[in-house]
Amino acid sequence: MTEYWGVKAEDIFNTMKDRFRVEGAKGVDAVFGYDIEGAGKWKLTVKNDSMEVEKTDDLSGCVTIMKANEENFIGVNIGKVDATNAFMSGKVKLEGDMGTFGKTTKMFKKYVPAKKVMGTGDYIQDMFSTLVARFQPQGASGLDVSITYNIGGEGGGVWTAYIKDGKCELKTGQPDKPTTKLNVNEAKDWVDVMLGKTDPFSLLSAGRASIEGKTEIALKLGEIFAKYAPKIKEFTTKDYILDMFGTLVQRFQPKGAADLDATITYDIGGEGGGKWTAYIKDGKCELKEGQPEKPTTKLCVNEAKDWVDVMLGKTDPFSLLSAGRASIEGQTAIALKLGEIFSKYIPPSSGGEAEKEELLVLKKTISVNQRFATGPIMGRFLNALKEKKIFTNKCPKCGRVHLPAREVCAECRIPATEWLEVGPKGQVRYMEYVYFSSPDPLTGETRETPYGMLNILLDGCIGNDTFAHLVRRDQINLIKNGRNDVAGTRVRPVWNEKRVGSIFDIKYFEIDE
Amino acid sequence: MSNRVALCAVAQIKNENDAWHARFQNMLHECFESIMTQTKVSFDMDKGIRNIITCSDDMFDARTISNNGITDVVGAQFRGEEKMSQESINGLGYAMSCIMSGHDDVILFMGHCKESQGESRRMVTNLTFDPFYCRPIGMDHLNVSAMQARAYMKKSGVSEEHLAKIVVRSRKNSKKNPNARDNKMVDEKEVMNSPLLADPIRELHYYPVTDWAYGMLLCTEERAREFTDNPIWITGYGSCMDSYFLGDKDLASNFSLKNASSRAYKMAGIKDPKKEINLFELSDQSAYQLPMWAEGVGIADEGKGGKWIEDGGMDKYNVNLSGGMLNGNPLLLGGAARAIECFLQLRGEAGERQVKGVKKALAQASYGPAAQHQAVVIMEK
Numbered sequence: 083m084t085e086y087w088g089v090k091a092e093d094i095f096n097t098m099k100d101r102f103r104v105e106g107a108k109g110v111d112a113v114f115g116y117d118i119e120g121a122g123k124w125k126l127t128v129k130n131d132s133m134e135v136e137k138t139d140d141l142s143g144c145v146t147i148m149k150a151n152e153e154n155f156i157g158v159n160i161g162k163v164d165a166t167n168a169f170m171s172g173k174v175k176l177e178g179d180m181g182t183f184g185k186t187t188k189m190f191k192k193y194v195p196a197k198k199v200m201g202t203g204d205y206i207q208d209m210f211s212t213l214v215a216r217f218q219p220q221g222a223s224g225l226d227v228s229i230t231y232n233i234g235g236e237g238g239g240v241w242t243a244y245i246k247d248g249k250c251e252l253k254t255g256q257p258d259k260p261t262t263k264l265n266v267n268e269a270k271d272w273v274d275v276m277l278g279k280t281d282p283f284s285l286l287s288a289g290r291a292s293i294e295g296k297t298e299i300a301l302k303l304g305e306i307f308a309k310y311a312p313k314i315k316e317f318t319t320k321d322y323i324l325d326m327f328g329t330l331v332q333r334f335q336p337k338g339a340a341d342l343d344a345t346i347t348y349d350i351g352g353e354g355g356g357k358w359t360a361y362i363k364d365g366k367c368e369l370k371e372g373q374p375e376k377p378t379t380k381l382c383v384n385e386a387k388d389w390v391d392v393m394l395g396k397t398d399p400f401s402l403l404s405a406g407r408a409s410i411e412g413q414t415a416i417a418l419k420l421g422e423i424f425s426k427y428i429p430p431s432s433g434g435e436a437e438k439e440e441l442l443v444l445k446k447t448i449s450v451n452q453r454f455a456t457g458p459i460m461g462r463f464l465n466a467l468k469e470k471k472i473f474t475n476k477c478p479k480c481g482r483v484h485l486p487a488r489e490v491c492a493e494c495r496i497p498a499t500e501w502l503e504v505g506p507k508g509q510v511r512y513m514e515y516v517y518f519s520s521p522d523p524l525t526g527e528t529r530e531t532p533y534g535m536l537n538i539l540l541d542g543c544i545g546n547d548t549f550a551h552l553v554r555r556d557q558i559n560l561i562k563n564g565r566n567d568v569a570g571t572r573v574r575p576v577w578n579e580k581r582v583g584s585i586f587d588i589k590y591f592e593i594d595e
Numbered sequence: 596m597s598n599r600v601a602l603c604a605v606a607q608i609k610n611e612n613d614a615w616h617a618r619f620q621n622m623l624h625e626c627f628e629s630i631m632t633q634t635k636v637s638f639d640m641d642k643g644i645r646n647i648i649t650c651s652d653d654m655f656d657a658r659t660i661s662n663n664g665i666t667d668v669v670g671a672q673f674r675g676e677e678k679m680s681q682e683s684i685n686g687l688g689y690a691m692s693c694i695m696s697g698h699d700d701v702i703l704f705m706g707h708c709k710e711s712q713g714e715s716r717r718m719v720t721n722l723t724f725d726p727f728y729c730r731p732i733g734m735d736h737l738n739v740s741a742m743q744a745r746a747y748m749k750k751s752g753v754s755e756e757h758l759a760k761i762v763v764r765s766r767k768n769s770k771k772n773p774n775a776r777d778n779k780m781v782d783e784k785e786v787m788n789s790p791l792l793a794d795p796i797r798e799l800h801y802y803p804v805t806d807w808a809y810g811m812l813l814c815t816e817e818r819a820r821e822f823t824d825n826p827i828w829i830t831g832y833g834s835c836m837d838s839y840f841l842g843d844k845d846l847a848s849n850f851s852l853k854n855a856s857s858r859a860y861k862m863a864g865i866k867d868p869k870k871e872i873n874l875f876e877l878s879d880q881s882a883y884q885l886p887m888w889a890e891g892v893g894i895a896d897e898g899k900g901g902k903w904i905e906d907g908g909m910d911k912y913n914v915n916l917s918g919g920m921l922n923g924n925p926l927l928l929g930g931a932a933r934a935i936e937c938f939l940q941l942r943g944e945a946g947e948r949q950v951k952g953v954k955k956a957l958a959q960a961s962y963g964p965a966a967q968h969q970a971v972v973i974m975e976k
């Protein structure tokens with residue numbers, strides 16, 4: 083099982099229960115199969131307002147079977163691959179009753195990948211707080227045991243699960259003699275085990291974990307507890323409010339609050355609301371819940387959701403004020419300065435961008451995959467890169483050495499037949515600073531900005547026959563352009579370890595010192 | 596200025612299902628070299644080529660302004676270069692107007708299309724449709740052609756057996772054309788059993804994915820002998836655009852083709868195409884189109900396409916001896932392929948498929964959903 087865009091195929095199936103919409107499944111009584119190459123098979127049983135999903139090898143009895151590889155399946159589910167394209171090009175295939183299968187699109191809320199990057203500590207917390215819920219009495223029948231987890235390292239701790247009479251209780255700490263004790267040196271290793279990235283036996287054999295007491299209980303853990311699946315949730319209004327105030331002190335800008343001695347109270351009503359006050363003095367800021375008797379300025383917002391919208395830039399505060407959905411008490415001038423006192427709130431993931439209202443939006447990405455022939459000339463040029471050589475062809479008439487190699491000399495209109503090696507070092511003729519990051523069409527990846535785009539006159543080339551590439555990012559300020567007889571900065575290519583016959587077999591050029 | 600334009604030379608590569616060994620630049624360059632060798636034409640600013648017309652498609656080439664990748668291999672650096680992003684047959688019409696207007700006296704006309712490069716030709720043709728109303732429904736050239744096929748076959752009594760006959764004949768003819776795509780010979784039963792793509796169109800009823808490129812040299816009547824001893828004359832051209840939205844027209848009416856051909860006949864002084872024209876090359880992207888276009892250019896009677904097939908109309912009028920578009924030419928280039936076949940037949944260079952005494956020939960091509968656009972060229976010896 084491989085991750086694509088940080089998501090695994092099983093993440094999508096494991097969240098189906100949470101994403102199930104009863105209203106979308108009305109009148110559906112069918113079993114659907116998913117055959118995801120490289121990930122496995124799942125069976126989805128829908129019966130009116132209930133659904134079950136299970137991983138299975140047996141897809142018999144399914145009215146429709148969807149077949150796709152992991153990448154396409156995940157891509158379609160998270161909106162990275164256009165579903166229509168994938169279907170039309172046969173990357174996603176449906177066998178059986180397509181009409182009924184179509185209803186599954188209404189049956190689930192969209193899969194939203196986890197937004198917050200969870201740290202080891204978060205995972206450990208989440209694992210133990212869900213442990214009791216994951217307890218499976220049938221897997222623990224007849225057991226009367228205590229299982230201690232002794233997790234070391236950052237985010238670790240000691241917890242004990244007491245199992246008796248088909249019940250499970252979790253306590254921190256450990257009894258004198260637990261039936262079984264699992265010692266894991268590093269919390270991170272345990273997280274990897276729980277997420278299926280490492281298997282526990284290799285940890286044990288590497289001495290990074292050990293078992294005390296009854297080993298057979300440890301081997302049964304997979305039956306006693308259901309598999310841990312990290313939770314995936316969208317930010318609610320309450321999450322946003324908590325995150326906004328949780329980051330307020332961090333976002334405080336002493337420069338913008340110079341000489342300010344004020345208390346600013348936020349009184350946010352509605353679900354997820356609350357009352358917080360920022361105490362600002364001597365270029366410092368402190369946040370407390372509640373409010374003093376007479377805050378310098380008090381912002382009252384009737385609905386927490388409105389305030390979230392303001393902070394995310396979806397609504398402007400003045401329209402809230404004029405609509406009577408918010409008000410300011412005390413010194414208004416301070417409220418107007420809030421943008422200077424605190425830096426802009428940035429939600430944990432920019433993936434949750436505000437949905438703007440548009441008249442008409444074409445969501446379909448126009449893309450038809452292509453495969454290109456190289457022909458003999460381009461093929462020879464790209465192949466040479468694999469050997470760390472820049473090999474190109476020269477016009478027999480005018481002597482021009484163009485880069486990359488081309489079928490003909492454009493000016494003489496005859497084939498450029500003579501091959502020679504040039505460079506790989508050369509001098510910069512001109513470099514451009516670019517402040518936006520155009521994606522690479524072959525990979526879709528963007529680059530860090532600013533970056534420097536170069537035209538290099540490779541050794542052995544003349545005139546305007548330059549070669550285009552990138553410069554090492556930390557050297558963009560050191561490059562001098564050449565012109566006419568004035569030489570530019572000398573540069574050399576930095577080759578990629580793995581070369582496949584692409585322009586990025588050269589990572590970039592760097593100054594040749 | 597005379598009212599006829601000379602076609603001095605043609606060049607082409609073999610139609611292939613996947614020219615994996617060549618970029619489209621290589622394909623074009625081969626044609627370019629051939630034209631240069633045949634005609635000894637130069638790029639001299641006074642006496643040579645000052646303007647090049649190219650034909651290609653952005654979606655198939657995967658680059659905006661597809662002609663930017665080929666300027667060097669068609670000799671266009673420091674010369675005029677203008678792209679026809681429509682059926683290549685319109686490029687002939689455009690070349691004619693450049694020459695007849697007196698703006699240019701020599702035109703190089705090059706075209707390429709590598710259908711195999713894209714993962715799905717149907718997805719490309721889906722993009723020709725309106726994004727708000729038609730693309731969402733899933734329209735592409737194939738399935739809207741099927742709507743036209745249904746309407747036309749009913750109107751003109753064309754049966755499944757007729758279609759099978761057309762396909763079998765196309766494949767047989769293509770065997771005699773060394774530049775035709777190598778296809779398997781089939782019998783009528785195989786055609787009728789081939790999978791349905793969009794009823795009534797079956798897989799074997801539809802032109803296969805193909806890579807191809809061509810070149811042509813055109814010039815004024817006065818200068819023709821500088822480049823060839825045996826010029827062929829383009830004497831008529833007509834084109835017509837029908838409505839974009841399919842619902843606006845009677846799919847079986849042939850309106851745009853009748854209009855385009857009558858304009859071409861008028862220009863070439865043709866009164867009765869049945870008697871005056873000896874050879875016809877029709878762009879049958881799908882088998883049903885062959886009798887339909889035969890009606891449109893006036894060699895089959897209106898509404899009698901089925902009977903025309905039965906009465907041997909295809910051979911009587913020397914229709915698509917090249918194998919036709921049905922045997923495989925890429926989208927956009929069907930018209931150029933038809934014109935090149937007419938040229939070879941008129942020059943007596945059509946080898947095994949040569950018809951004796953061809954004096955006038957007609958090339959037709961269509962483009963767009965259910966043949967929205969139609970154009971016809973008349974060529975003479």
Ligand SMILES: [Zn+2]
Nearest residue numbers: 477480491494
């Ligand atoms: Zn040259």
